[in-house]
Amino acid sequence: xxxxxxxxxxxxxxxxxxxxxxxxxxxxxxxxxxxxxxxxxxxxxxxxxxxxxxxxxxxxxxxxxxxxxxxxxxxxxxxxxxxxxxxxxxxxxxxxxxxxxxxxxxxxxxxxxxxxxxxxxxxxxxxxxxxxxxxxxxxxxxxxxxxxxxxxxxxxxxxxxxxxxxxxxxxxxxxxxxxxxxx
Amino acid sequence: xxxxxxxxxxxxxxxxxxxxxxxxxxxxxxxxxxxxxxxxxxxxxxxxxxxxxxxxxxxxxxxxxxxxxxxxxxxxxxxx
Numbered sequence: 001x002x003x004x005x006x007x008x009x010x011x012x013x014x015x016x017x018x019x020x021x022x023x024x025x026x027x028x029x030x031x032x033x034x035x036x037x038x039x040x041x042x043x044x045x046x047x048x049x050x051x052x053x054x055x056x057x058x059x060x061x062x063x064x065x066x067x068x069x070x071x072x073x074x075x076x077x078x079x080x081x082x083x084x085x086x087x088x089x090x091x092x093x094x095x096x097x098x099x100x101x102x103x104x105x106x107x108x109x110x111x112x113x114x115x116x117x118x119x120x121x122x123x124x125x126x127x128x129x130x131x132x133x134x135x136x137x138x139x140x141x142x143x144x145x146x147x148x149x150x151x152x153x154x155x156x157x158x159x160x161x162x163x164x165x166x167x168x169x170x171x172x173x174x175x176x177x178x179x180x181x182x183x
Numbered sequence: 184x185x186x187x188x189x190x191x192x193x194x195x196x197x198x199x200x201x202x203x204x205x206x207x208x209x210x211x212x213x214x215x216x217x218x219x220x221x222x223x224x225x226x227x228x229x230x231x232x233x234x235x236x237x238x239x240x241x242x243x244x245x246x247x248x249x250x251x252x253x254x255x256x257x258x259x260x261x262x263x
Contacts, residue, residue, distance in 0.1 A: 017262075049201045053204055053232075055208075122199055125199065
C-alpha cells in the first residue's frame with residue numbers, strides 16, 4: 001500500500017484527473033482516422049463498428065471511403081454490399097462450397113442472404129443502423145473524390161452528410177491522430 | 184456487499200458490439216457528474232468493452248456482475 005494519508009476515493013480522483021490532463025495535452029490521443037477500402041458486406045462492418053465505438057469512447061473520428069469502400073456510403077448500399085463464397089475459404093458455410101460451385105449464378109445472392117440472416121439472428125446492428133449511429137455521433141464520413149469520379153459517382157449518390165476529400169485531406173487528419181487504420 | 188444505488192438504467196440486453204457502448208455513451212450524456220448508470224448487457228464482449236469504454240471516457244466502473252449470463256455494470260459519471 002502507498003504510504004499516504006489520502007483515502008482511496010481521493011487517490012482515484014487524482015489519478016482520473018491526471019489522466020484527463022495528460023489526454024488534454026495530447027489531443028491526438030482522442031483522434032482516429034480510418035480508411036475503408038473494401039466494398040463487400042462483410043468488410044463494410046469493421047470501419048463502421050470501430051468508428052462508432054471510437055465516437056462512443058469520446059474520440060473524434062473521420063472515415064475515408066475509397067475505391068470499393070464507396071459502396072458502404074452509397075445510397076444503394078443495401079443492394080451493392082454483397083459477399084461471395086468464391087475465393088473466401090474463411091466464410092462459414094453450412095457445407096463446404098468449392099469455388100467452382102460458388103461461381104454459379106445465384107450463389108453470391110445466397111451467401112449474402114445467409115450472412116445477413118446470421119447477423120440478424122445474433123442481433124448485430126445492420127449497416128443502415130450503423131451509418132445512422134455514425135452520423136448521429138459525429139463520425140465524419142468522407143468520400144474519396146478521385147475514386148468517385150473514376151467510378152462515375154455523383155455527390156448525390158451518397159447518403160446525406162457525406163463530405164468529400166482527397167489523399168492530402170486524409171493525411172492531414174491522420175497525422176494529428178494516434179489511431180489510424182487501413183481497412 | 185452493499186447495494187449500489189443507480190440513477191439511471193440502460194437495458195442493452197440482446198445488443199451486439201458496438202451497440203452496448205454506443206447506447207452507454209448516449210445514456211451517460213443525460214447524467215450529472217457523480218451519478219451512476221447501471222448497464223445491463225448480454226453480449227459477452229461487454230466484459231472487456233464496458234471497462235475499456237469507462238476508462239477512455241473518464242467514467243468510473245464501480246462494479247461488474249455476471250448474473251448467469253446477464254451482465255450488470257455500474258458506472259459512475261466522471262467530472263468532465
